[in-house]
Amino acid sequence: MQRSEVVALDKRHVWHPYTPMDAYIATTDPLVVVGAEGPYLFDADGTRYLDANGSWWVSTLGHRHPRLVRALTEQAGAFPHTSLAGVTHAPAARLASELVALAPGAGGPGAERLSRVFYSDNGSTAVEVAIKMAAQYWAQNGRPARTRFITLSGAFHGETIGATSVGGVEVFRDVFGPLLFDVVHVPSPAEPAGWERAFAQVEATLRAHPDEIAAVILEPLIQGAAGMHVYAPAFLRAVREATRAVDTFLIADEVFTGLGRTGARFACDLADVVPDLLCLAKALSGGLLPFAATLATERVFCGFGGGSERALYYGHSYCGNPLGAAVAREVLAVYRDEDVLGQVARKAPRVKAAFERMAADIPGVTRPRALGLVGAVDLGGGGYLARAGWRVYEAARRRGLYLRPLGDTVYVAPALNIPDAALDELLAGVEASLREVARAGG
Missing domain, CATH: 3.40.640.10 (Type I PLP-dependent aspartate aminotransferase-like (Major domain))
Structure with a gap:
């Protein structure tokens, strides 16, 4: 099935969670996922996206872990x-x-x-x-x-x-x-x-x-x-x-x-x-x-x-x-x-330091916080219905990150076993996306 056919059927019949559907149907170009591996999702157009939020916090061992599939x-x-x-x-x-x-x-x-x-x-x-x-x-x-x-x-x-x-x-x-x-x-x-x-x-x-x-x-x-x-x-x-x-x-x-x-x-x-x-x-x-x-x-x-x-x-x-x-x-x-808790202990300081740096260096980015493999900052203070986080989402998507915000809160909660190189990619992509939105005036 072609990507366009999937999107057409989706917009005709699927009611998405946490989604203003009129705006979604009118303007959203959704990711159409056709595959996944480790911390990555693959779209129908061939783009690879790093799953920054673990698909709503569930994919803690990445996608398609071979032992779980078996x-x-x-x-x-x-x-x-x-x-x-x-x-x-x-x-x-x-x-x-x-x-x-x-x-x-x-x-x-x-x-x-x-x-x-x-x-x-x-x-x-x-x-x-x-x-x-x-x-x-x-x-x-x-x-x-x-x-x-x-x-x-x-x-x-x-x-x-x-x-x-x-x-x-x-x-x-x-x-x-x-x-x-x-x-x-x-x-x-x-x-x-x-x-x-x-x-x-x-x-x-x-x-x-x-x-x-x-x-x-x-x-x-x-x-x-x-x-x-x-x-x-x-x-x-x-x-x-x-x-x-x-x-x-x-x-x-x-x-x-x-x-x-x-x-x-x-x-x-x-x-x-x-x-x-x-x-x-x-x-x-x-x-x-x-x-x-x-x-x-x-x-x-x-x-x-x-x-x-x-x-x-x-x-x-x-x-x-x-x-x-x-x-x-x-x-x-x-x-x-695989000593997953040990992996988290080794990676957590990098997440904490990265989010503290973002808040210190980027105008409008506030309240850095982190614990384990969770890191978050705020943009403004408008709460869940604010749109600032969604501008970061769009900037991140252009960089190959799937980074769904919580209103004006931008956060990561990736797979706990995310490879070091992918974690570097994630943190750099979040920072670059925040800087882009800050330069554009939020």
Whole structure:
């Protein structure tokens, strides 16, 4: 099929995510991807693009990693799917065992360990599972008034109604306001006022309403979709202690940060924190197919025993899909065999230094921040609907980079195993694109 035919069909029928479709149909010349290899995408016109954002943060081992492709095809040759309701299989069972062995606090006290794994399809559903687990646990274990959640301004936890309810990015949630349940929003710990102000409100809310709060939910250390806002591990530690003081739950949404993005296996590890519930997706299946998991402590799990009416009646058709589980097991093996965390540790200082230099040298570029293999700067301050970042996107595309911004935030989150030469290409291309836009007046 010719490129023009693909674009014509696309504009006639496909409704794209996060896209003003009238402008897209009228003016956008989309990338038409026909192949991918490592950190690169290949367009139908023969152009190679460096995937600066890991195709929405999922391709942490690059595209078409041969070991992941082999794991997928071998499992497909055995059996591609079965329900996990009253059925099990080796990929799901073995993956669960491996995840709990790697989870924060592995080897700690039994009831506080993340020892149970509930599978689902994507980051939103992983969070939805955690919300329902927390709410149902308290409903049937003597604290039925615990139905509210504390969440952070700027939080993003997914697209389902529950996940949207606990989100804090207004542009993603305001239109759905009448459908959302009430939550307690506190300031972001990444705001200039500092994490102490945010924590004071968390602590005050927990102390004032200990019988109402089911959980505090947060993205550990990096608020991704809000603009890659990085905050101090001290905030995460303080929140964990505050939730323990009133005996309520902490939900760690590691959909973005989990499995190496911050330089640690989990962002919670950088704060030495063990949550009650932990959500995983994105990196878990290395960008090959949708797959997610919600890890729970033994205490949470035991709160659902005692009769069929107390079970967690929740699930999706593809829960524990054997293709996803087989690929996820191979992802963990590649991380170990290729020392992926070590690769991140070696490359992270280069990312940090590059973004600090861009902010220091380029007019209008502000707020450099970096953690692990995430680097970001801002242009102006117009938020998610600002257009400045899209001018950088166009400049980067002309240089062979696929660099999708978050409004006026320009950021990179490439494959964790990106080769050194490709990382140099990426950082140089981002800097050149920012300079071009700055010369043109933003």
